[in-house]
Amino acid sequence: MLPFARVAIVGLGLIGSSIAHAVRAQMPTVRLTGHDADPAVRARARALDLADDIADTAGAAVTDADLVILCVPVGAMRDVAEALAADLPADCVVSDVGSCKGSVAAAFAEMLPGVTVVPAHPVAGTERSGPDAGFATLFHRRWCILTPAGDADPAAVMRVSTFWERLGADVEIMDARHHDLVLAVTSHLPHLIAYTIVGTASDLEEVTESEVIKYSAGGFRDFTRIAASDPTMWRDVFLSNKEAVLEMLQRFSEDLTVLQRAIRWGDGDALFDLFTRTRAVRRSIIEHGQDDPRPDFGREHI
Amino acid sequence: MLPFARVAIVGLGLIGSSIAHAVRAQMPTVRLTGHDADPAVRARARALDLADDIADTAGAAVTDADLVILCVPVGAMRDVAEALAADLPADCVVSDVGSCKGSVAAAFAEMLPGVTVVPAHPVAGTERSGPDAGFATLFHRRWCILTPAGDADPAAVMRVSTFWERLGADVEIMDARHHDLVLAVTSHLPHLIAYTIVGTASDLEEVTESEVIKYSAGGFRDFTRIAASDPTMWRDVFLSNKEAVLEMLQRFSEDLTVLQRAIRWGDGDALFDLFTRTRAVRRSIIEHGQDDPRPDFGREHI
Numbered sequence: 242m243l244p245f246a247r248v249a250i251v252g253l254g255l256i257g258s259s260i261a262h263a264v265r266a267q268m269p270t271v272r273l274t275g276h277d278a279d280p281a282v283r284a285r286a287r288a289l290d291l292a293d294d295i296a297d298t299a300g301a302a303v304t305d306a307d308l309v310i311l312c313v314p315v316g317a318m319r320d321v322a323e324a325l326a327a328d329l330p331a332d333c334v335v336s337d338v339g340s341c342k343g344s345v346a347a348a349f350a351e352m353l354p355g356v357t358v359v360p361a362h363p364v365a366g367t368e369r370s371g372p373d374a375g376f377a378t379l380f381h382r383r384w385c386i387l388t389p390a391g392d393a394d395p396a397a398v399m400r401v402s403t404f405w406e407r408l409g410a411d412v413e414i415m416d417a418r419h420h421d422l423v424l425a426v427t428s429h430l431p432h433l434i435a436y437t438i439v440g441t442a443s444d445l446e447e448v449t450e451s452e453v454i455k456y457s458a459g460g461f462r463d464f465t466r467i468a469a470s471d472p473t474m475w476r477d478v479f480l481s482n483k484e485a486v487l488e489m490l491q492r493f494s495e496d497l498t499v500l501q502r503a504i505r506w507g508d509g510d511a512l513f514d515l516f517t518r519t520r521a522v523r524r525s526i527i528e529h530g531q532d533d534p535r536p537d538f539g540r541e542h543i
Numbered sequence: 544m545l546p547f548a549r550v551a552i553v554g555l556g557l558i559g560s561s562i563a564h565a566v567r568a569q570m571p572t573v574r575l576t577g578h579d580a581d582p583a584v585r586a587r588a589r590a591l592d593l594a595d596d597i598a599d600t601a602g603a604a605v606t607d608a609d610l611v612i613l614c615v616p617v618g619a620m621r622d623v624a625e626a627l628a629a630d631l632p633a634d635c636v637v638s639d640v641g642s643c644k645g646s647v648a649a650a651f652a653e654m655l656p657g658v659t660v661v662p663a664h665p666v667a668g669t670e671r672s673g674p675d676a677g678f679a680t681l682f683h684r685r686w687c688i689l690t691p692a693g694d695a696d697p698a699a700v701m702r703v704s705t706f707w708e709r710l711g712a713d714v715e716i717m718d719a720r721h722h723d724l725v726l727a728v729t730s731h732l733p734h735l736i737a738y739t740i741v742g743t744a745s746d747l748e749e750v751t752e753s754e755v756i757k758y759s760a761g762g763f764r765d766f767t768r769i770a771a772s773d774p775t776m777w778r779d780v781f782l783s784n785k786e787a788v789l790e791m792l793q794r795f796s797e798d799l800t801v802l803q804r805a806i807r808w809g810d811g812d813a814l815f816d817l818f819t820r821t822r823a824v825r826r827s828i829i830e831h832g833q834d835d836p837r838p839d840f841g842r843e844h845i
Contacts, residue, residue, distance in 0.1 A: 428761025459730025
């Protein structure tokens with residue numbers, strides 16, 4: 242039993258194109274339509290055969306769908322919802338893949354009154370962007386968090402849940418506010434820190450950018466991967482989840498100050514204790530199947 | 544022409560055991576001796592056949608060597624140098640692999656007066672520790688920085704340089720003080736930040752550690768890898784390179800404050816500009832062969 246028979250994907254970047262590949266692989270009888278605001282992306286999506294039909298407008302893509310997934314930056318959700326609202330079939334379910342759920346819920350409530358909405362956030366990605374970046378296994382063994390409103394239709398929630406499970410994800414249901422707090426620490430703060438340190442390293446006078454790049458294997462290069470993520474997407478995340486991000490940032494800054502003081506005063510025991518504790522977190526992540534167990538993320542050493 | 548015929552490795556953790564594997568692979572006629580202060584590591588090194596002889600004391604390991612490499616935490620360099628000083632052959636070259644070069648140069652100057660010293664730092668590693676963690680290709684296409692004193696014997700510097708090139712590394716020669724500044728930003732600060740954020744995430748009340756682990760694929764898991772590095776080694780790095788680390792930390796904190804203010808005031812353009820600039824740094828690192836070009840570090844998505 243397919244949860245949905247006609248799926249429309251609006252926004253064909255990394256996540257949208259990965260959903261397209263995964264639907265093709267796991268539910269090949271689904272009729273798949275797509276749209277992207279950028280004509281070059283639409284042309285590329287057609288060349289890649291990402292969907293049965295790539296429509297020139299969002300409205301045309303959704304007109305016959307029973308599931309519509311908005312895969313656009315969270316700052317664009319409101320406008321895209323407005324653009325396609327008039328063309329939504331009465332019985333269709335609208336979902337999304339945004340990294341912040343509070344702001345998206347507000348945008349949908351405003352622009353899609355009366356529509357069955359089940360917001361979702363697949364916690365998966367790479368540093369690549371665009372229609373060529375997608376692949377069918379991106380969501381395998383990753384968590385997809387659904388944040389339905391308290392009065393959401395349970396049958397619709399179940400269908401969206403089944404849809405993500407069919408793509409290989411584990412599904413969790415969470416309150417939107419709690420989601421935004423959890424993701425502020427597991428995703429938004431790490432990106433902010435990574436963007437900052439890459440900026441700091443680029444701006445030094447005594448150390449050249451060429452030196453930073455040559456000796457990046459000492460640890461710095463790890464940060465450059467997530468600091469290479471899509472700038473529009475991440476600008477929107479920080480503006481949309483401002484309160485939770487600022488709260489986590491404040492805690493991080495306090496902890497950093499404590500460590501700074503330990504270094505200044507030569508408190509080796511405090512450093513050693515923290516470094517031992519953090520090692521255990523890595524082990525848990527590996528044990529829970531949330532990272533590659535191979536050393537160095539499985540990077541090639543040839 | 545082999546640069547050295549009899550190599551002694553003191554300290555058989557990740558780096559020491561990797562050098563042993565690499566020497567066996569690239570210079571199989573070299574006579575290789577080893578020692579580790581931990582009897583369990585010595586037993587494991589014998590079982591792994593890491594060297595022709597695993598000696599029970601540092602002195603016994605170096606007594607016939609023409610190259611001695613200290614592969615111990617930087618805080619232990621002084622004591623280990625003292626322990627083996629009396630047994631060093633007159634014509635041998637002493638080197639090391641420490642991540643800070645100023646403090647190691649001081650320790651060697653004090654404990655090994657008159658000895659030919661060519662300090663080295665291979666900028667390579669994984670998050671694993673111990674004699675089982677080593678592998679022969681760890682240094683391939685990585686930089687090894689030599690920091691000889693101004694009056695160092697050029698022939699000895701050339702031989703150590705050739706040795707590292709034979710292990711697959713590119714060699715750079717640098718002043719110790721400049722090395723410590725460069726590595727403070729490309730290695731020490733990233734580790735400090737990673738340790739901090741993993742600590743911050745573990746200490747929250749509203750978000751459980753189980754949630755942090757489940758949703759770590761949003762970016763957090765990247766930081767847990769280097770925060771799983773050897774606690775003793777890294778405690779020593781921060782205590783030994785205090786001045787440069789605190790300077791880089793100060794700059795990072797200032798940049799983070801600027802970004803915090805941009806988020807608070809909703810300055811999307813400032814965020815977008817930085818995020819676009821940092822993306823280019825990643826591209827340079829890939830172009831210079833300093834990271835795996837595959838998305839997501841080549842992590843498996845199956």
